[in-house]
Amino acid sequence: MMSGKHPVSLALGALSEILEREKLRGKTHLAMREETAKTLNEMPMSFMMASQKARIQTVPAAAPASATAKLPGKDAESPAPADGTSPVPERTEAWARKELNAIFKEVKSCEVCRSLGTLRETVVFATGNPMADLMFIGEAPGAEEEKERKPFVGPAGQKLTRIIKAMGLSREEVYISNIVKFRPKKGDGRFQGTSNRKPDPTEIEACIRFLRREIAVVAPKIIVALGATAAEGLLQRGGPISSLREQTHEFAGVPVVVTYHPSFLLRQESEPDAEKARASKRKVWEDMLKVMEQLGMPVSEKQRGFFSK
Ligand code: URA
Numbered sequence: 001m002m003s004g005k006h007p008v009s010l011a012l013g014a015l016s017e018i019l020e021r022e023k024l025r026g027k028t029h030l031a032m033r034e035e036t037a038k039t040l041n042e043m044p045m046s047f048m049m050a051s052q053k054a055r056i057q058t059v060p061a062a063a064p065a066s067a068t069a070k071l072p073g074k075d076a077e078s079p080a081p082a083d084g085t086s087p088v089p090e091r092t093e094a095w096a097r098k099e100l101n102a103i104f105k106e107v108k109s110c111e112v113c114r115s116l117g118t119l120r121e122t123v124v125f126a127t128g129n130p131m132a133d134l135m136f137i138g139e140a141p142g143a144e145e146e147k148e149r150k151p152f153v154g155p156a157g158q159k160l161t162r163i164i165k166a167m168g169l170s171r172e173e174v175y176i177s178n179i180v181k182f183r184p185k186k187g188d189g190r191f192q193g194t195s196n197r198k199p200d201p202t203e204i205e206a207c208i209r210f211l212r213r214e215i216a217v218v219a220p221k222i223i224v225a226l227g228a229t230a231a232e233g234l235l236q237r238g239g240p241i242s243s244l245r246e247q248t249h250e251f252a253g254v255p256v257v258v259t260y261h262p263s264f265l266l267r268q269e270s271e272p273d274a275e276k277a278r279a280s281k282r283k284v285w286e287d288m289l290k291v292m293e294q295l296g297m298p299v300s301e302k303q304r305g306f307f308s309k
Contacts, residue, residue, distance in 0.1 A: 091219070096130035099217040103210055107181045112206045119182035119203055120189055122146050126177035126214060133295055134169070135220035136160065137211065138261065139229035140180035140203070142196040151178050152262075159262035160226070166306060167288055168297065175218050179233040180207045204233040215254065222294050223254050224287070227261025245287060255294065259287040282307040 089095050104125045113119055124141035127150050136152075144154030152160050161171055180199040186192045199207075211234075215223070225231040232238050234256060235249050241260055249256040260280060268277040285306050292299050 096217050103213050118185050128175040132175035133221040135175045135223045137230045138178045138226045140178050140199040141183045143194040146183040151176050156263040198229050223256045225258045231258045259284050
């Protein structure tokens, strides 16, 4: 094979280029059976999951306990397949960084994103552990994030950092990203100052494929969607957070927990009704306890009691 990439990756890349060209030519619709659209949508993830499964099954029965106890698909060896196809790359941190770097470069040259004219220039990609079990997803960067070229570093980001710390984790241990990789423009963006806006559905559509690929690379055990825009972009499902957070969701086989955006908590904190703000914080915290339980993390009595009185 000419390139080191798996043939399925190459085919998906080629298909994605064709579709983007069609879009740039002004095509807004493509006739496709619902089943085909679903298969294509889930392809990168199901490809990744299938290759992980193959690797997990090949861990020898007599492997030392430390090897079998490793996270599924994250560290297992990958032998050359017997059918003569190229070996699936071993999932190491170096591999994940390289893949994420490749996605970052594609975001930088995303013609579809530029052609919208509604997104600013600077790419704000992602931060954290490229093989994290826990992934947080927000909507789009704001002014502070654009300045530092990192997601969630402004006031909402500081709130998120406190939530992560309360879970007994650090920002370096989790993966933090956004659906949209550029700060949305207000007007023509020239006199925008520090004001921000939510991304619209077209902007989400232009960027979601990058996030889909990040998820396939990082392969988290659980995703937290922060706020309605992230939830809608990821799950294609609208509605108030109050009801979304009560339901169970999945994105390409990965469980998704929907919770309030940290800036919603900040807004409530600045309002006079302290009880309301506390109740919202408790709800977010209950969602995080659920996440910790699903990840098999220990939860102390102190942690269980946060914001309950
Ligand atoms: N809000 C988001 O959704 N993402 C960021 O990166 C910052 C604020």
